[in-house]
Amino acid sequence: MQSVKERILELKKQKNAVILAHNYTSPEVQDLADFVGDSLGLSQKAAATDADIIVFCGVSFMGETAKILSPKKKVLLPEPEAKCAMASMCSADQIRQVKQKYPNATVVAYVNTTAETKTVTDYCCTSANALNVVKQIPNDQILFVPDTNLGKYVKEKSGKDIILWSGFCPVHQCVTLRQVEELRKQHPGAEVVAHPECRLEVLETADFIGSTEAILKYCQKSDKKEFIVLTESGMGHRLEGACPGKSFYFTAQSLCMTMKMISPESILECMEKETGEVVLDAETMEKAYLPVKRMTDILE
Ligand code: 13P
Numbered sequence: 561m562q563s564v565k566e567r568i569l570e571l572k573k574q575k576n577a578v579i580l581a582h583n584y585t586s587p588e589v590q591d592l593a594d595f596v597g598d599s600l601g602l603s604q605k606a607a608a609t610d611a612d613i614i615v616f617c618g619v620s621f622m623g624e625t626a627k628i629l630s631p632k633k634k635v636l637l638p639e640p641e642a643k644c645a646m647a648s649m650c651s652a653d654q655i656r657q658v659k660q661k662y663p664n665a666t667v668v669a670y671v672n673t674t675a676e677t678k679t680v681t682d683y684c685c686t687s688a689n690a691l692n693v694v695k696q697i698p699n700d701q702i703l704f705v706p707d708t709n710l711g712k713y714v715k716e717k718s719g720k721d722i723i724l725w726s727g728f729c730p731v732h733q734c735v736t737l738r739q740v741e742e743l744r745k746q747h748p749g750a751e752v753v754a755h756p757e758c759r760l761e762v763l764e765t766a767d768f769i770g771s772t773e774a775i776l777k778y779c780q781k782s783d784k785k786e787f788i789v790l791t792e793s794g795m796g797h798r799l800e801g802a803c804p805g806k807s808f809y810f811t812a813q814s815l816c817m818t819m820k821m822i823s824p825e826s827i828l829e830c831m832e833k834e835t836g837e838v839v840l841d842a843e844t845m846e847k848a849y850l851p852v853k854r855m856t857d858i859l860e
């Protein structure tokens with residue numbers, strides 16, 4: 561009798577499928593994937609693949625972004641109900657309302673937004689390029705949605721007139737200065753690396769701030785052997801694999817529960833039955849593509 565892993569590998573060949581997984585998915589899921597990375601890296605892989613099916617192990621906005629970039633491909637979500645809490649804090653209608661107050665503002669949407677929300681925005685960005693994107697926009701007034709923490713960070717670094725939204729990631733919002741100080745006491749030689757979704761006062765204490773993939777690259781290059789990592793603890797698996805002999809410490813309860821819904825079994829079921837397909841109407845795809853394309857143009 562074949563194991564779940566063997567069956568998934570067989571289906572991958574049969575159906576010309578590729579498995580992409582975010583850094584926060586569980587170790588068993590990451591180990592099955594063809595590519596594991598941050599939101600930016602995953603969207604680049606989705607755009608470049610010649611597979612017929614993309615099995616996207618991540619929260620739903622990530623699968624939608626893959627679909628926007630690869631409209632002819634079948635994008636399957638093993639757990640379509642795995643949503644990002646922050647993405648649900650900003651709807652297209654709410655943006656339309658706020659835009660009435662700031663008609664001259666350029667709207668920059670963090671990629672952690674639904675495809676529908678992206679349709680009413682001007683530029684997209686990820687945690688890897690938010691500062692770069694905002695700096696390159698000719699307008700000084702920016703409505704930055706939905707992450708208030710990333711918005712504050714970009715405001716401080718760019719000096720632009722950033723209008724903040726009140727969204728946040730529950731996982732990163734719960735990281736407190738007290739927890740960081742406690743971990744520093746326990747591991748006095750450790751460097752602190754943080755994701756920009758953390759609160760500004762927490763970011764100010766960090767030695768390095770970056771996307772999940774940038775954190776990984778930083779820890780690989782650093783001479784230090786210990787790191788306090790202020791992001792979701794799924795990163796531990798990738799960090800340990802990529803940095804042998806180094807140790808990583810996380811704050812308690814740094815878990816994105818929806819990312820953890822995805823399992824080898826749910827991947828297998830979705831590949832067998834081709835369930836969880838991301839379906840977006842043509843108008844949404846067309847309108848949501850524009851801000852994503854503007855982001856990729858800036859990166860080139
Ligand atoms: P990255 O793009 O840095 O992987 O972040 C995605 C995310 O959801 C962080 O909470």
Ligand code: SF4
Pocket residue numbers: 584619643644645646647672729730731732757792816819
């Ligand atoms: Fe969304 Fe936070 Fe989970 Fe990232 S960690 S997917 S921002 S809920």
